[in-house]
Amino acid sequence: MSLLELDGVTLKFGGVTAVNNLSMSVNEGEVFALVGPNGAGKSTVFNMISRFYRPVRGSIRFDGEDLLNHRAHEIANLGIARTFQNIELFERATVLQNLLVGRHRHRRSTLPEQLFFAGRIRAEEREHRHAVEEVIDFLDLQVYRDKMIAGLPYGVRKVVELARALATKPRLLLLDEPASGLSVEETQDMRWWIDDIRRQMGITVLMVEHDMGLVSKVCDRVLALADGAKLAEGTPAEVQSHPAVIEAYLGTSAVSKTANAQGERV
Numbered sequence: 001m002s003l004l005e006l007d008g009v010t011l012k013f014g015g016v017t018a019v020n021n022l023s024m025s026v027n028e029g030e031v032f033a034l035v036g037p038n039g040a041g042k043s044t045v046f047n048m049i050s051r052f053y054r055p056v057r058g059s060i061r062f063d064g065e066d067l068l069n070h071r072a073h074e075i076a077n078l079g080i081a082r083t084f085q086n087i088e089l090f091e092r093a094t095v096l097q098n099l100l101v102g103r104h105r106h107r108r109s110t111l112p113e114q115l116f117f118a119g120r121i122r123a124e125e126r127e128h129r130h131a132v133e134e135v136i137d138f139l140d141l142q143v144y145r146d147k148m149i150a151g152l153p154y155g156v157r158k159v160v161e162l163a164r165a166l167a168t169k170p171r172l173l174l175l176d177e178p179a180s181g182l183s184v185e186e187t188q189d190m191r192w193w194i195d196d197i198r199r200q201m202g203i204t205v206l207m208v209e210h211d212m213g214l215v216s217k218v219c220d221r222v223l224a225l226a227d228g229a230k231l232a233e234g235t236p237a238e239v240q241s242h243p244a245v246i247e248a249y250l251g252t253s254a255v256s257k258t259a260n261a262q263g264e265r266v
């Protein structure tokens, strides 16, 4: 069953058509990747699903609901969470505090209730803590839970950002370049996290990623974009060997990554 559906979506920035008549569908329970050279339109697709941008044409539906009827701050409430290419965490707060912020959408109490019904609020607070501790355990973040973000290595911050998105208990997780800046070992860990997120948590994943090695190991389906338009769609192996995809990558830094990925595919 399709969870996310884009139909004929187009977005222009002045004279630049960043996304051109794109249709795609992500099924519930799958891991789906958007790939393509720099400037292909991948981030713009994410930013339209997150409702930072509004397409000039086309529709975006999530679980049958028209996302274009919603504003950016309502997207998390619908069950969509995302990470960012440039990690966005509160630097002067602990891992635990950052994750509790992620629980914001589940808060049911109003301000007067918080002032006058302390018992009920304490129960709600315990529920948030429990949900957050579950994610901390799931991603092996126990040793970092009370540490400030500012002092953490880049690879750990990346996992904390993933944890913050998971703490919202989404149905759809958007991962913007989950492997960028990670070492080979950290990328390997990220692969297992993504596998577990899908298998154990039952969360559907849509990711943008340049590392074709990771994409080929973790994704069910891949859509390749170039100049805002769909070039090819299929399994990782089908997309990587598609002539139009190989041509689009020629002359870009991604060529070597594609070649490496093909070499290391098992």
Ligand SMILES: Nc1ncnc2c1ncn2[C@@H]1O[C@H](COP(=O)(O)OP(=O)(O)OP(=O)(O)O)[C@@H](O)[C@H]1O
Pocket (backbone or CB within 6 Å): 013, 016, 017, 018, 036, 037, 038, 039, 040, 041, 042, 043, 044, 045
């Ligand atoms: N805010 C913006 N204003 C003007 N042009 C933009 C804006 N955002 C993106 N673009 C243009 O839209 C096109 C698609 O950009 P986008 O960032 O979506 O590509 P991308 O595939 O995510 O690239 P990368 O892999 O480098 O992140 C590019 O030509 C880019 O210059």
